Amino acid sequence: MLVDGEGNSIGTAPKSTVHGSDTPLHLAFSSYVFDEQGRVLLSQRAAAKLTWPGEWTNSCCGHPLPGEPLPTAVARRLSYELGLRVDSVDLILPRFSYRAVMDTGTVEHELCPVYRAVVRGEAAPNAAEVDAVRWMPWDRFAEQVMSGELAISPWAREQVPLLVALGPDPLAWPAADPAALPPAARLEPVDRR
Incomplete structure (x- = not known):
């Protein structure tokens, strides 16, 4: 979904068709997967990915399908990319946005709300999407990203300081109000019972 500067x-x-040297602003999401001990799951993007191939990043990113609520998109992509079933998905940073340019000139330009997902069990990465995964204690991960010791995707590098500001325990971060999402992202989940 393409969006204007107001979302x-x-x-x-x-x-x-949208990822190139003049990528328009579009709706996406980032998610950080945690286990019950508060460890974060990192993923290494598959070498065949168009943007930032082989780069270590947060757990999973993606784009919602037309009409798909973002929490549903998060759960769908976590299942597809990492074989995970989530226990909970919480909105954490409703208005995060970034623009980054690869060495090749390819631009990523996203209005990208950030979610926390809590899971049990191990990831089973889809090789078309993810080359490798690893669990890290949140505090060590955040410290290494902020010091520059850990090479990470440009969006994660911008997100981590914002997440650190929410407190040291990622499982205790307050969930954001969905009303704070940009207008294009304010779709309600459909009850399919």
Whole structure:
């Protein structure tokens, strides 16, 4: 979903056509997966990915399908990319946005709310999406990202200080109000019972 600077939907475009040297602002999400001990799951993007191939990053990123609520998109992508079933998905940073340029000139430009997901069990990465995964204690991960010791994707590098500001225990971070999401992202989950 393409969005304007205020986060309003202005149309859609196939993912394959929007990532280039003049990538328009579009709706996405980032998620940080934690286990019950508060460890964060990092993923290494598959070498075949168009943007930041082989780069270590947060657990999972993605784009919602047209009409798909972001929490549903988070759960769908975590299942597809990492074989995980989530116990909970919480909105943490409703208005995060960034623009980053690869050495090749390819631009990523996203309005990208950030979610925390809590899971039990181990990841089973989809090789088309993820080359490797590893669990790290949150405090060590955050320290290494902020010191520059750990090479990480540009969006995660910008997100981590914002997450650290929420407190030392990621399981205790307050969930944000979904009303703070940009207008294009304020879709309610559908009860399919």
